Amino acid sequence: MSVFSKNKEENFMAWYLDIVRRAQIVDTRTEVKGANVLMANGYEIWDRMKNVLDGKFKKTGHKNMYFPLLIPEKFLTLESTHFEGFVPEVGWVTKVGERDLEEIYALRPTSETIMYHMYAQWIRAYTDMPLKVNQWCNIIRIDTKDTKPLLRDREFQWTEAHTCHSSAEEAEEQVKQSMWIYGSFFDECCLPYIIVKRPKHDTFPGALYSVAYDCPLPDGKSLQIGTTHNLDQGFSKVFEIRFQKADGSHDYAYQTCYGLSTRVIAAVIGVHGDSRGLIIPPFLAPMQAVIVPILFKGKEEKVVNECKEVLETVKKAGYRVLYDDKDKTSGWKFNEYELLGVPLRIEIGPKDVEKESVVVVRRDTKEKISVKKDNINRTINELLEKITDELKTRAKNFLENSITDVLTYEELEAQLTLEKAGYIRTNWCTDVSCSDHIKEKFKANILGTKYGEEEKMFGNCSICGNEAKEVAYISKTY
């Protein structure tokens, strides 16, 4: 039985909007369109994501820094492709108090320009590199499209890393390192994803090429949950990030950048949640287990004492555990913690006390297991690992089932007019006109080619029928 008015399978967006509100992930009633409150539950998930990513950044030699939110207009206009790419979304600060500003400031839609202005002052010689800087910050993109909490916000939190290298090869290696950082992180989040090199016409403004991490959602659309860009010398030449090489000659720095945002929370909710509420991978869950007393008149004390004892035992082992002794029915509590996606529920009633056991219930499968009190921590450990593994397997299967091979235009049309199109794997001539065609006709996008793996073509371009040059992925997108 669903606790939501709409089922995830039948109306994903209605389900999603309902769940993020009711599970206290986001509150949209701010009267600032597209800028919401990230509620305590959503915040804690993001905080855990940050911790894991930050560990990976530090392990790979990144340093955290913080750059200004306000960007002088002249910086933003320096790299014209980049600027034009962001123009429609940029918020401008033109007034302070009652005075008009002589020089107006942009609110950062991304930080290339202000960061590279600094890099040019920091980098003199090849020995100053590699320079790997990460920034955790808020981003403002006043997009005119429909806003959707965490999926498309006008203000959101993100990480953006920006690196400089003394050779194109090293920059290329950095692209791969960013993929390890993001890829292993998405794996830990039990997310399904493909890594795709975007077509030329969909490359980040100012970059040599862009690679994206695309995650399938249950409505058959794709969500871009992260990107890596090889900037080559495009920005370094404009911002004069020039260095002396070992042989005394000069060159411009080779750059990369990569970012991901609170969108990943939306992906985790969308992929794993069900008709009862959130399902959160254990390492991300604000609470990993909740203890619910099953009370009968006259036997309360024994149960309460047992709950407190188990609470201490589980807490000591380092798990995030909550004992809910609120004056509510156990049924109310079951619903509440299923909604919040707490991975394990520990039920303790009078019979359990007698048997010196507890009942552990898995949030994801609803499976009930009776375990001896003495084994509680071992069981929790095993179950949390098992849940993680099974969520990963489900994600893998979901991804595989999301991809359909398409040979002809008829097949393409049939697939794209399905309610849930998923990913289409097909042959493409690489002409932008074909991309434009499916965008106009089906509101679908050519995402690009699989990164790091040249897939074998299996026919002509399914859109125009001409000779194909690569195997591309197509989908409807967020």
Next chain:
Amino acid sequence: MSVFSKNKEENFMAWYLDIVRRAQIVDTRTEVKGANVLMANGYEIWDRMKNVLDGKFKKTGHKNMYFPLLIPEKFLTLESTHFEGFVPEVGWVTKVGERDLEEIYALRPTSETIMYHMYAQWIRAYTDMPLKVNQWCNIIRIDTKDTKPLLRDREFQWTEAHTCHSSAEEAEEQVKQSMWIYGSFFDECCLPYIIVKRPKHDTFPGALYSVAYDCPLPDGKSLQIGTTHNLDQGFSKVFEIRFQKADGSHDYAYQTCYGLSTRVIAAVIGVHGDSRGLIIPPFLAPMQAVIVPILFKGKEEKVVNECKEVLETVKKAGYRVLYDDKDKTSGWKFNEYELLGVPLRIEIGPKDVEKESVVVVRRDTKEKISVKKDNINRTINELLEKITDELKTRAKNFLENSITDVLTYEELEAQLTLEKAGYIRTNWCTDVSCSDHIKEKFKANILGTKYGEEEKMFGNCSICGNEAKEVAYISKTY
């Protein structure tokens, strides 16, 4: 010998600006006045401060959330005193891309208005409280006064906590809890400070009363490093944060809020630093120890191996330790890590290898201690604790020496015309005209009275000679 062009004692500000730049705390060359890069070293110190504070917030029932940066104009103008207090500093977003906005947005100078707009939607009954929310975020105050990195920035990072309670007594208790949180944190930072209740005319716009944490700096001026406000029902009546009591009647929430910012980094640098560089309390230090090899020709291998072994031993014990094997002289390295304020330096030369010992040098006192290799972790532990204790003692003494009792106007004038006035403890009639007088004549402020302790008066108002009503603290301020 000083590594700075100016000594901290003779020209504090020149020394301060030099040290924050050279120790890579801040880089001001952003071309955005008052908005600087928080460099890796500064960022790591702030990150550690955040962790400690966040632990205290969680322990006391605060939840982290994130609210929008952009605040609708109408929210800001609701509480008129509050609005007027911030008007001159507010940055306004009036344009997006090329379009003018119909409704303009303020960049948050503080978040009362947007948060309380949400609180009004969340709070219905007394059971919804206490509500304790903390926010980590960036703040924009486009102050026209002289900007100084970390001391007075136009953009800075801070924590702001905002609480709601069902009675005035509970709000009063919350004020005290905030003082425990901030006070114990400042203690851990080894900072000297006094807690002062601000005079009526210097109360936070919209609050019942304000309490501030004032830290003396070596130039005899006072730095406000945190504030707590008892808002009573001032905001809740305006924002309609109304609740039902247990007896069925209705009331408005009783509120408090408290905040502190990256200014605390400036206080730590200013109070502890010396002519060689930073001195960072060990728990805040990005690196707690650095191993420097003392190399002699032909004996390099043994020393390098020993360094690596010690590195592993110290790392395993959980200390943040760095082994610097860069191709630089040991003298260069000594200077570098003294500048950066690494609390301990571990020197290992050929003789040390022979004796199976290492030399540990304290950054704060320059004391050198030879210890057996096997005792290294115990020694590090003892020394880090000792350094912390001694920094605390120094801070306490510094605070005590900063306070001068003043009875007459002549004494007041003499003290305030000294190069380093420090804190003046004197009798005050509480008239604003006296406050205005010393502001105009000496550019000094009446900070207020000691919080939580009624000090015994010892004369008439030292400014006007009339009967005094309280013992007040006066100082020049940042």
